[in-house]
Amino acid sequence: xxxxxxxxxxxxxxxxxxxxxxxxxxxxxxxxxxxxxxxxxxxxxxxxxxxxxxxxxxxxxxxxxxxxxxxxxxxxxxxxxxxxxxxxxxxxxxxxxxxxxxxxxxxxxxxxxxxxxxxxxxxxxxxxxxxxxxxxxxxxxxxxxxxxxxxxxxxx
Amino acid sequence: xxxxxxxxxxxxxxxxxxxxxxxxxxxxxxxxxxxxxxxxxxxxxxxxxxxxxxxxxxxxxxxxxxxxxxxxxxxxxxxxxxxxxxxxxxxxxxxxxxxxxxxxxxxxxxxxxxxxxxxxxxxxxxxxxxxxxxxxxxxxxxxxxxxxxxxxxxxxxxxxxxxxxxxxxxxxxxxxxxxxxxxxxxxxxxxxxxxxxxxxxxxxxxxxxxxxxxxxxxxxxxxxxxxxxxxxxxxxxxxxxxxxxxxxxxxxxxxxxxxxxxxxxxxxxxxxxxxxxxxxxxxxxx
Numbered sequence: 455x456x457x458x459x460x461x462x463x464x465x466x467x468x469x470x471x472x473x474x475x476x477x478x479x480x481x482x483x484x485x486x487x488x489x490x491x492x493x494x495x496x497x498x499x500x501x502x503x504x505x506x507x508x509x510x511x512x513x514x515x516x517x518x519x520x521x522x523x524x525x526x527x528x529x530x531x532x533x534x535x536x537x538x539x540x541x542x543x544x545x546x547x548x549x550x551x552x553x554x555x556x557x558x559x560x561x562x563x564x565x566x567x568x569x570x571x572x573x574x575x576x577x578x579x580x581x582x583x584x585x586x587x588x589x590x591x592x593x594x595x596x597x598x599x600x601x602x603x604x605x606x607x608x609x610x
Numbered sequence: 611x612x613x614x615x616x617x618x619x620x621x622x623x624x625x626x627x628x629x630x631x632x633x634x635x636x637x638x639x640x641x642x643x644x645x646x647x648x649x650x651x652x653x654x655x656x657x658x659x660x661x662x663x664x665x666x667x668x669x670x671x672x673x674x675x676x677x678x679x680x681x682x683x684x685x686x687x688x689x690x691x692x693x694x695x696x697x698x699x700x701x702x703x704x705x706x707x708x709x710x711x712x713x714x715x716x717x718x719x720x721x722x723x724x725x726x727x728x729x730x731x732x733x734x735x736x737x738x739x740x741x742x743x744x745x746x747x748x749x750x751x752x753x754x755x756x757x758x759x760x761x762x763x764x765x766x767x768x769x770x771x772x773x774x775x776x777x778x779x780x781x782x783x784x785x786x787x788x789x790x791x792x793x794x795x796x797x798x799x800x801x802x803x804x805x806x807x808x809x810x811x812x813x814x815x816x817x818x819x820x821x822x823x824x825x826x827x828x829x830x831x832x833x834x835x836x837x838x839x840x841x842x843x844x845x846x847x848x849x850x851x852x853x854x855x856x857x858x859x860x861x862x863x864x865x866x867x868x869x870x871x872x873x874x875x876x877x878x879x880x881x882x883x884x885x886x887x888x889x890x891x892x893x894x895x896x
Contacts, residue, residue, distance in 0.1 A: 523824055523825040524824060533826075534823075534826035536822065536824045536825050537822050537823050538819045538823070538829070562809075568818075570815070570818060570819060572807075572808040572809055572810070573809065578809075579806070579807050579808075579809045580805040580806045580807070580808070580809040580810065580811075580861060581803060581805050581863070582805050582806065583805075583806055583807050583862065583864070584806065584807065584862050584863055584864055585864060587862055592807060
């Protein structure tokens with residue numbers, strides 16, 4: 455309906471399914487991700503290091519992170535950045551990588567239970583998940599690491 | 611390690627005062643709405659037991675150009691639907707050789723207030739019915755005609771026409787009818803239930819974050835007093851259950867059926883959440 459929503463919402467299932475889902479052999483499976491006592495995730499979830507460039511694209515891609523539906527990043531050239539969440543400018547000064555990773559993987563655990571922010575690498579999701587998405591995460595393990603790598607570049 | 615603990619603690623401190631975050635920008639407009647010389651109640655005190663203090667019509671969250679279209683009945687493109695509904699009123703259909711007019715000769719009088727008080731309890735069906743289902747009931751039982759398909763142009767036009775007869779009247783449900791209160795309870799539960807891969811409930815967007823921007827959209831309280839609404843982007847009337855289905859779909863959940871028990875419960879509850887706001891049908895949206 456609304457383009458926004460469609461946006462937020464990372465609309466078309468097809469590309470999402472193709473890109474996410476089936477965890478690659480050496481990735482940490484979503485159900486095996488371990489949070490530290492401080493709420494962070496120390497060990498990267500993907501076998502390969504993240505790419506900040508790839509992460510940058512995920513933040514604005516409506517079918518992937520679509521993070522800018524809710525957050526602003528001043529240095530990103532993306533129209534209609536939302537303000538449901540805080541600005542991500544300088545976020546790397548506020549959080550260690552382990553905490554950033556945890557927020558992306560499952561903010562309900564990393565931040566607080568009631569947050570609107572979706573968990574991008576968790577199977578702890580809502581009811582009646584669309585049939586073709588059952589058992590799938592929004593982002594792949596690699597994409598999570600890409601986003602974490604990009605967020606680490608956001609310093610004031 | 612210590613640093614992390616401090617960071618985690620400061621995060622919690624930040625989130626324990628969500629108001630700080632929600633006040634950022636884009637409050638509803640401070641404006642009044644007059645349609646056909648009637649002043650609409652677009653802002654009102656919430657009924658007892660409501661999570662909000664003040665209720666705001668979705669009109670207040672729209673851009674000035676969109677607001678202006680709704681203000682002027684001659685410019686409001688949704689009025690075509692209302693006029694189409696007025697014509698359908700006297701069209702004979704079905705085996706009984708009747709039209710709506712056969713039973714309700716003066717819709718301006720007979721239908722006044724209807725749009726402000728539905729859903730109501732249907733003792734035969736033992737569930738709440740909305741205007742669309744009442745139209746179908748009349749077609750089947752009194753006219754010997756087929757019910758409309760969901761979102762048929764005629765269904766939306768007649769619904770808009772009927773609701774328009776209550777323009778300006780405050781929304782008020784009588785929850786003491788039949789088991790309506792039980793359905794309200796069920797609707798409330800659904801309103802706060804997170805669905806889909808994105809794990810979102812109605813309340814996440816319309817209660818916790820109304821007034822904020824989600825991409826290009828200004829989140830409102832998700833009030834239903836203007837439905838069917840005219841959507842400029844789609845150039846047509848949009849029914850309430852179409853809107854509900856769109857919002858649920860956007861959580862990446864299976865989409866509930868129009869007029870299903872779940873959506874009737876939700877309509878009952880969400881309509882109550884707008885108690886006291888004026889019926890604005892046909893409202894105009896971006």
